[in-house]
Amino acid sequence: MAGAVAAVRSGVPVILFGDQAVIRPLVPRNVDISIVHTDDAVGMSDAAVGVRRRPDSSMRLALREVASGRARAAVTCGHTGAALVAAVLDLGVLSGVERPAVATVLPRSDGGQLVLADAGANVDCRPEQLASFAVLGAAFAESLGVESPRVGLLSNGSEPGKGNMQVRATLPLIEALPVHVVGNIEPPAAFRGECDVLVCDGFAGNIMLKSVEGAAETVLALLKAELKQHRSAQVGAWLLQRVLRKLRGKVSWESIGGGLLLGVDGVVVIGHGRSTEEAVTAAIHLAARSSEGELVDRLRERLS
């Protein structure tokens, strides 16, 4: 709620879907937020099946508001798999898409952006589905301003022939697509900027995403612990606070907000299940930016 209120205050109009009796008291008087009341919600244990039986859940009502054109984009911090199914049901899939994918943007050490697709929606993929993420990811990278994005396939080794069975079956399929393919890519090479789009199934992508989150937290925690031990380093420590805060803003999912669901006919942002106020605001801003851009049109063009 605090994240939504902050987004409204920053100029993005927001409609909230859910239990009015719970939501209304949390909206400050001077903040203009619309509320669409519903008692039903998709729970974290509902998964894909449950969402079909809940047409009046808050998640599905919000998506239908996008389908009807009354809203420009939808944001959910609910169950990722359920959101994927709900978006397919209520928005429909763009022609030519095997499976929609969630794309997330990570910072690279060369200052560029790395598009990860899929970042967690499709944990079990056939090679054909995995290959189609290359097209979705490339279109997304283009909408971010990257010309002729270089597409890599996430693998445990860069040589052709490396990877598990799925990767080895997928590489030739991707190489046959009209995208600029740079082959198998390992995570450190991706972070150094050897590709703009990293294609993977939602399981491997989510492991990568969360490993980065865990590693960044660990590095910052170890750095703080080290600084406490060195009295001499403490002299510079307070100067570093600002730098560390800025750095945290670059590498944390809180500042990125969430992933974009690519391949459905509308803009949908899927936020982290444990989103903070800051993360919810960032997710709403990401949705607003993406709806202003030409992401869905660009995807449609690419796919045709």
Next chain:
Amino acid sequence: MAGAVAAVRSGVPVILFGDQAVIRPLVPRNVDISIVHTDDAVGMSDAAVGVRRRPDSSMRLALREVASGRARAAVTCGHTGAALVAAVLDLGVLSGVERPAVATVLPRSDGGQLVLADAGANVDCRPEQLASFAVLGAAFAESLGVESPRVGLLSNGSEPGKGNMQVRATLPLIEALPVHVVGNIEPPAAFRGECDVLVCDGFAGNIMLKSVEGAAETVLALLKAELKQHRSAQVGAWLLQRVLRKLRGKVSWESIGGGLLLGVDGVVVIGHGRSTEEAVTAAIHLAARSSEGELVDRLRERLS
């Protein structure tokens, strides 16, 4: 070569296997290193099949030196899959092991150690094989001094029912084993210390390992770039150099050296294919420490 020489100078006796004409000139006069000559080597493109046809390759000769008891441990920075096959051929598998696994240790933010098994040797695993890594990883954690190690299964969500098909099939198998299972674990929770052993297939494990490497490099690179921009922070920058160097030593594979091959009848360390001098020395020290410990005996005990 420089890494091996440094290890000898630090007191670890080393035997080198390979082309004498290439190796000999690289050994300084006052350094005592034995060389076992062979013209044959397992190449990075040989993979599992090639190693069977190369009984006199440097990798296999080194492993047979361990099998015969003339060496206490073997170290290779060659092809991981080939090393696994070669170790199975020349050392044999401990009774009760489905598939040997490579275990690597990562630093946790709570100061503890996280054992990752498998870290890259078995990229395609059946659930039964994956489950057996729990026993191998737990025995390894015990050999590092952890009592009743908590074993987690790497997943994209902590709730039971989360994960891909492989993870969902593996969790009940692990829960039936005589190890302390804490369920599905996401990378950030593992780094915070919610488990001591993280079980995964070699593909996911390697993606996690290399994502951590890439993220740590990225955080340190961004930190340096930020420090350069802030004149005020530069005052503290030189004080930080020492701290950053120590931190890098904690999180880089160069200081960890490599992974231990668990489940074969001998101590084998598999180093990174792009090991630096420092990494090779660390791999040799890891092999020496592990051969002094009771790792193989403990594994045998656990497995019976």
